[in-house]
Amino acid sequence: MDIRLTVNGSQHALSVPPETTLLGLLRNQLGHTGAKLGCDVGDCGACTVIVDGKPVNACLMLAGQADGREILTIEGLASREQLHPIQRAFEEHASLQCGFCGPGVILSAKALLDENPDPSRQEVRDGLAGNLCRCTGYTKMIDAVLHAARVMRNETDHSGAKVEG
Amino acid sequence: MRAFNYVAAGDIQQAVRLLAEHGSEAKILAGGTDLLADLKSSPHPPRMVIDISRTQGLGGIEVTDKGLRIGALVTHTEIMKSSVIQEHFPALVDAAHTIGAVQTRNLGTLGGNLVTAVPSMDSGPTLMALDAWVVLAGNSGNRQMPLTEFFKGPRRTALKPDELLMEIVIPAENIGKPVNFLKSGLRKGQALALVNAAGSLWLDAKGRIREPRIALGAVAPTVIRAPNAEKCLAGQVPTPEIMVEAGKIAAEECKPITDFRASATYRKEIVEVLVKRVLMHAHAQALKK
Ligand SMILES: Cc1cc2nc3c(=O)[nH]c(=O)nc-3n(C[C@H](O)[C@H](O)[C@H](O)COP(=O)(O)OP(=O)(O)OC[C@H]3O[C@@H](n4cnc5c(N)ncnc54)[C@H](O)[C@@H]3O)c2cc1C
Ligand code: FES
Ligand code: FES
Numbered sequence: 418m419d420i421r422l423t424v425n426g427s428q429h430a431l432s433v434p435p436e437t438t439l440l441g442l443l444r445n446q447l448g449h450t451g452a453k454l455g456c457d458v459g460d461c462g463a464c465t466v467i468v469d470g471k472p473v474n475a476c477l478m479l480a481g482q483a484d485g486r487e488i489l490t491i492e493g494l495a496s497r498e499q500l501h502p503i504q505r506a507f508e509e510h511a512s513l514q515c516g517f518c519g520p521g522v523i524l525s526a527k528a529l530l531d532e533n534p535d536p537s538r539q540e541v542r543d544g545l546a547g548n549l550c551r552c553t554g555y556t557k558m559i560d561a562v563l564h565a566a567r568v569m570r571n572e573t574d575h576s577g578a579k580v581e582g
Numbered sequence: 583m584r585a586f587n588y589v590a591a592g593d594i595q596q597a598v599r600l601l602a603e604h605g606s607e608a609k610i611l612a613g614g615t616d617l618l619a620d621l622k623s624s625p626h627p628p629r630m631v632i633d634i635s636r637t638q639g640l641g642g643i644e645v646t647d648k649g650l651r652i653g654a655l656v657t658h659t660e661i662m663k664s665s666v667i668q669e670h671f672p673a674l675v676d677a678a679h680t681i682g683a684v685q686t687r688n689l690g691t692l693g694g695n696l697v698t699a700v701p702s703m704d705s706g707p708t709l710m711a712l713d714a715w716v717v718l719a720g721n722s723g724n725r726q727m728p729l730t731e732f733f734k735g736p737r738r739t740a741l742k743p744d745e746l747l748m749e750i751v752i753p754a755e756n757i758g759k760p761v762n763f764l765k766s767g768l769r770k771g772q773a774l775a776l777v778n779a780a781g782s783l784w785l786d787a788k789g790r791i792r793e794p795r796i797a798l799g800a801v802a803p804t805v806i807r808a809p810n811a812e813k814c815l816a817g818q819v820p821t822p823e824i825m826v827e828a829g830k831i832a833a834e835e836c837k838p839i840t841d842f843r844a845s846a847t848y849r850k851e852i853v854e855v856l857v858k859r860v861l862m863h864a865h866a867q868a869l870k871k
Contacts, residue, residue, distance in 0.1 A: 418588060435588030435631065438618070458619040459686055460772065471659070471688040477618045478689065479611070481588050482635050525684065546771030547683025 420484045424449065425493025439483045440464045440475035443490060451491035451520040455549075462548035465521035466490050472528040474547075491520035494527065503527055505575055506565035507558070514552035522548045526562045534570055538563065583622050590633040594719050594748065597634050602721050602744040604630045610746055611635065612655060613689035615682070616698045640693070640748060643667060649754040654693025654747045658705075659684070661692065671752070673708045673763040673780060680704050680765045683772050693747045696732070699739050699804065706733070706805035707780035708763045710797035712752045720745040733804035759784060759793075760871065762863035764856045768843060775800045776844045777852040779832075781860035783815070785868045791815045796828065796857055801836035801849055808832040811857065820865045829857035 421430045424447060431446055443449045443466065455463030457476050464475040467489040494501040500508070503526050513519045522545060529536060529544035536544065541562045545555065567573045591597035601608055609628035611617050612635055621627050634640060640655040643664045650670065652661070658678040661667055667674050681687055681695070681704050695705045696716065710729050717726045721744050729750075732740050741747065761782035767773030778799040784792040794815040796808040811832040818824050838849035 434585060436583040436585055436621070438583075457622060459615055459682070462683070462685060465685055472685050473688050474615075474685045477614050477686075479588070479614065479618070479631075479633070481590060481633060482611075482614065484590075528684070543771075544684060547685040 418481055420480055422483050422485065423487045425488070425490060433480050435479070435481060437480040438476055439466070439468075439478040439480050439488070442480040442483070443475060443488070449490045449492050453517055453520065455517075460549070461518075462521045462525065463518055465524050465548065467524055467528055470528070470531065472525050472547075489524070489527075491524060494523065501527070502568045502575075503530070503562065503565040506561040506568065509575060510557045510561040510564065512553065512557040512561040518548055518550040518552075522550065522558055526558075526565070530562070530566050530569060534566060536563075536566060584627045586621070586628060587630045588633060589630070590635075591637045593638045594640065594746070597632055597637055597746055598719055598721050598744055600630070600632050601746065604632075605743055608632055610697075612691045612694040613657060615686050615690040616694055634746065645757065647754065648751055650752040650757055652692055652750045652752075654691060654696075654749055656692050658682075658687035658690050658692070658695075662687070670758050671708070671712070671761060673761045674705075677704050677708045677763040677765070677778075677780075680767075680775075680778075686772075692750060696729075696750070697739055697741065697747055699733055699735075699737050701736055701802060701804055702775040702778070702800035703805065704763075704765060704775060704778055704799070707778050707797040707799045708761060709750060709752070710805055710807060711761055711780040711782040711795040712756045712759060713795065714750055714752045716750055717748045718742075718745045719748040724748065726751075729805075730807060735803050756782075758871070760864040760867035761795075762860040762867070764860055764863075766852050766856060774843070777801055777838070777849050777856060779853065779856035779860050781857060781864050783820070783861070783864050783868060785820070785865075789819065791818050791820050791824075794828075794861075796832055796860075798832065798836055798853060798857075801838040801853055806836065808835050808857070810835050815861070820861075820868075822862070825858045825861040825865075828861060829854040832857040 453463035455461035459477045466475045608630040611633045641653040658681045661678040715728045763780040765775045765778040780797045783794045786792045794812045799805045811828040833850040833854040838846045840846045
């Protein structure tokens with residue numbers, strides 16, 4: 418079937434068999450391997466991408482359902498010049514170990530902060546509940562998301578120092 | 583995944599026509615959070631997938647003269663964000679919030695949750711405690727029935743092969759009825775219910791309980807009402823003792839199974855506690871009105 422969609426700002430028109438998932442399309446047709454294939458049934462969140470502003474599991478969406486939609490993957494987050502503030506906070510807080518869960522976690526965090534720029538710790542936990550991590554224990558991820566939120570609200574810089582205003 | 587044909591239905595008529603044409607070879611796709619896992623693992627996947635995720639006429643939440651109408655395609659996230667639902671039925675927001683995690687709630691629909699008809703579904707109890715009915719669309723027109731008649735068994739509903747679930751309606755007389763939902767799972771996030779429960783009640787002019795409803799999930803082949811527990815409450819002064827008693831009766835009338843998540847005995851104990859608590863919360867809401 419024919420599909421048109423926008424991925425990280427670029428438009429694509431391609432033809433795939435109907436049983437292709439959005440995850441398969443992104444990884445195999447477009448070479449965006451940031452979204453990972455973990456459980457393949459919606460449990461782990463490693464395949465999380467943002468579709469029309471909302472985080473979803475790309476393993477549970479058929480490519481046909483993504484027709485006409487706008488997708489953001491982890492590849493679209495940083496620019497050549499700099500990392501996204503959430504990525505930078507993850508780096509500074511040493512929030513990831515093996516990194517397999519990272520693209521999904523970071524996109525869930527981005528979707529959360531886009532909607533709620535000043536979340537409580539509990540709201541961050543809730544926003545990341547669909548992303549399993551086998552390495553870290555989550556604490557440093559939650560710290561990083563809360564820190565990135567402060568950076569994005571211009572209340573602090575990346576070192577954690579208060580922004581003079 | 584095995585190969586199948588795919589059509590995105592533009593409107594309800596086209597969807598039901600396709601269902602009639604392809605019969606048992608066809609499957610409806612809404613949010614896909616249940617269906618895609620099935621398609622990946624089933625030895626006999628359908629030949630035709632009819633995608634209704636963008637079909638006209640199946641979305642939206644609104645108050646009509648019949649009651650509160652929720653389109654089958656409304657997602658769990660949309661329920662949580664709906665100001666109408668927040669105002670009249672915070673319990674529906676609580677129930678939606680316990681479903682999976684953000685990603686699942688963004689795709690998963692209310693209709694898909696009800697049609698999948700697993701006993702542990704989290705959207706069923708609150709709706710049943712509010713006497714909700716469903717509207718089904720078929721080639722020979724629409725029909726409606728109470729949710730209690732829609733569920734036929736584990737993963738079985740009253741839908742005929744050429745029908746789809748169009749909308750869910752909470753009757754007008756129950757808009758604003760005090761209701762509460764609680765779920766007990768092994769973890770907070772991403773966990774199916776060991777038991778879930780909803781309770782609703784009105785208070786009459788003398789402060790006695792009127793039209794009590796108790797609905798339970800994961801303790802029978804479908805979501806069920808607890809009629810004996812309801813009877814023990816009707817017309818009574820709402821004391822803590824009567825709510826404890828209702829919990830005990832509800833635990834007696836449900837028929838949970840033992841599985842790897844919990845034993846039947848444990849589930850009955852949880853029923854007792856949850857029923858007492860949902861009644862206490864619903865009562866507290868009623869006093870505020
Ligand atoms: C990780 C994960 C966690 C989950 N956690 C929970 C949980 O905690 N609690 C819970 O209750 N559920 C949970 N679920 C189950 C699931 O998300 C819900 O049941 C969801 O609401 C299903 O809706 P859907 O739109 O995705 O359905 P789909 O997968 O699209 O469809 C499900 C079934 O219903 C049929 N169908 C769908 N819509 C219609 C319609 N309008 N008319 C006729 N037939 C229709 C389909 O043919 C299919 O058989 C979880 C799922 C996942 C993947
Ligand atoms: S791979 Fe999609 S949720 Fe695990
Ligand atoms: S860092 Fe290894 S899975 Fe999260």
